[in-house]
Amino acid sequence: MCGRLSQYSGIHDFVAALSMPNALVNSTGEQPFERYNAAPTAQLALFHQEGPFLHADMVRWGWRPHWAKDRAAPINARVEKVAHGPFFRAIWPHRAIVAINNWFEWVDEGGPKKQPYLIRHRDQSPILCAAIGQYPNEERDPGERDGFVIITADSAGGMVDIHDRRPVALSPMLAREWLNPDAIKDRAEQMLLHQGEPMEAFEWFKVNRAVGNVRNQGPDLIRPLIDCK
Template identity: 75%
Template structure:
């Protein structure tokens, strides 16, 4: 998965997609988020549950443990290793959902520049990405941040990129967020129950999306 996505709807649209109509502690505001070209190290809206309450908080995209000073903070975690490897061991229990409208990938099609593609749900509904992180209100010995869990692509999506986010249907996303869900069940969901390739569509978009200084709505239009 490439490191660029869109998160432009309002947080209440994402709450509705998640199917949790109760009260939410909203720390990201009520206006549309308006991020058409969000990049790593930026703060994105993230859902998590604490004290039986759903929170929407701005959290930095990217995380590494304090001892990993020899590398940049990863933005993604491979589903095959995330539950058992030492790098993410501390945050594996801290599950979250990153709601997005779409993400971008770049493909070498033989031209002078790689061609960006936008990937979204066929029905245009929000995409609920399984994530983990060091979240607000948790251990202050580590800085806040999160990573999106990724899996191998399937079907025609392989032609766009070999990795993609683990996207959960709303009922599974709610179960993922629930602190009472056992770690073993969470691992099974991430490994086996992500949405299939058929749920998505993709198309070419302007190469302007490659510049993080570009952020307008035109970046998500087909070319």
């Protein structure tokens, strides 16, 4: 998964997709986010559960432990290692969902520049991506080390032609289970490894190369590129 995604709907659209009856503690505002071209370090809406409440906070995309000062903060964590390696040990118990509209990948098709593709649900519903992070909770206000990473898995089928990694996207039912603080650790890991949404749930198409410049925003970036050849 390359480091670019869209989160342009409003928080209540994402809550509706999650279909979670818990009372919402919303710190993200009421307006659509309109982040059509979000890059690492962007503040994105992140869901986590604290007791009976669903919380939505703006949290930085990217995280590293306090002792890893010699490297950039990763934005993704590989599902094969995330539960067992030392790097993410501190945040593995802190499960979250980042709901996105789509993500982008760049493909070398032999031209002078790589061609960007947009990947989204075939029905264009929000994608509920499994994440872990350090974020505000009932006992702690936002801090400078807050951040999150998206968990990724190997791609399959035709999606391999676009990129070899993709977010672990969960169905609403599994996303709710993932968010449950009482979920058993082994069950959470098996969910990521074996129960992510299949390749058939997604579609992808070429988009304008303007998405390569993170300063570019707007709905034109997510429209299919018309092939005039």
